[in-house]
Amino acid sequence: MSDLPAGLTRERGLHLLREMLRIRQFEDRCAELYGAGHIRGFLHLCDGEEAIAVGVMQALGSGDAVVSTYREHGHALARHMDMGRVMAELYGKRSGCSGGRGGSMHLFDVATRFYGGNAIVGGGLPLAVGLALAEHMRGSRNLAACFFGEGAVAEGEFHESMNLAALWHLPVLFVCENNLYAMGTALARSESQTDIQAKAAAYGVRAAAVDGMDVFAVEAAVRDAAEYARRGCGPVLLEMRTYRFRAHSMFDAQLYRDKAEVEEWRQRGPIIRLTTGLKAAGLMTEDDFQRLLREADSEVQAAVDFAGAAEWEPVEDLVRHVCAEVSS
């Protein structure tokens, strides 16, 4: 567990841990709130995958665009969208980050250039290619980061997007969160070639596999990839190897994997790993850790309070937002 980067400061280490704990504590609370009926519909939790969200967002700039999937609470929080508005969105309240219209799978935020929450597997990839095309045509140095799971690599939209982004040398950072299961189908049960980076490389996309449980490895890989993309060299795909500790959604009985496998991955989880590493290096005490937990819980509680107190949108507004209300 002594894989901390050389020269890591206590401040930096605690910052990254805090960022991941915010997500973990938020989502643990989401599971409770789902049980209590405050959150409905589909709820996909990302615990185990926090290092990817945090590592990627640490390396992106505020001008970069982000396209995400239906498992995007971590991405949104790591992008520093307001936690209260994210929770209000999960409640379906008017003050949610999507006005309550989207719910858990469709978090949006114009201020942080967060383009959702796409719940069609693979559907976000062409969108990211287009966002990158806009940056490219304007001559900016911004890029588009696109999250998707390994299940998406079976979709035609993955292959079409790899080709188009590489053909036009567009600044897209494709972040594949490979958690080994597309709902309940293991990668090897659905892919003839299970090496995802090899698929991207076949299109001329620079590609690498990264230990997605190591927040430092993720951040370093993304910084390097982002620089490459910003220089106009073309797209990069990073295959983040990870695991989700919880079920696919709240309706998943997890008949497709062993409890022992889940437990083994839990022991390699990004938060345990960083916590252990920081303590072993003498950069953090148990008291520090407990303080971070309390801070995270307190932010989550404030978000829950905000969401609970928020108003419902009046039914009279039902057909709003089908079309734009202001001319662009």
Added chain:
Amino acid sequence: MNESVRISYREAVKQAIRAALHDDPRAFLMGEDVGRYGGCFAVSKGLLEEFGEQRIRDTPLSESAFVGAGIGAALGGMRPIVEVMTVNFSLLALDQIVNTAATLCHMSGGQFPVPVVIRMATGAGRQLAAQHSHSLEAWYAHVPGLRVVEPATIDDARRMLRAALACPDPVIVFEPISLYNMEGEVTDAASSVPLEGARVHRAGRDVTLVTYGAGLWRCVTAAEELAALGLEAEIVDLRSLRPLDDTTIMDSVRRTRRVVIVDEGWRSGSLAAEITTRIVEQAFYDLDAPVARVCTEEVPIPYPKHLEDAALPGPARIVSAVRRLVGDGQ
């Protein structure tokens, strides 16, 4: 400039694209064979030389990716004109059009409107057989969040694109494949036309023909034959298929008290079905006869010309439908 100029529908669309690219640096065209080839229907011939490869972009045969990229570029502040060669191939991009373009504004609580224009050729009439002859406008017109238009005249072909590009929502522009060679006059290219709203193409007192796209010209032919029989048909060119202009339709129906809807889509679940229902809902007591429909026969479009002609809602079938309505000898 009010001088009228005689040009083809193809040339009208090209002039519209050229004007858009001149007027707005954010506008660009992308699609299969739009650049080096000059467009499958020669609409964009010469534009690559004029505007360069950044703004006239040849794409791979990846409808989902380049339509999605158009949506993304629109979100990113550009004004893309995406050409999907024909409606038949647009089915490969349905996910992006229906699941993304049509939903983002709503799902984001109004934060992300999608100002993309997606052009595609539509319809039959050139013996291209079942996979190249679809009229699926009704599918797109079914979807909240999309706007659907179909210019049927040279003037609209020349001027509606500007209105589409000015619209903050995704606009699907259908161009009838059988009209590209049609010639007509552009009265005033610089003036603007609204994106929405139907138009009375021909005034008449005896029956209303409601139609769109290539159907307009089938109705014009039918109206001339009917005039020879002493029946004056009013023709309503819908122009916009979503939203539909109920007011113009009902005003005409109330005047003529008889209506035939002429629709190149198949009858079941068609735009004609929707329009019929609206007329029944809004003008039932103004009718002197049941609403009639002339649609494409429920068969994939066959290759031989005589069978293709028989499948389509041609002038003879329109004339018969009108004569049945007025109880004229049939």
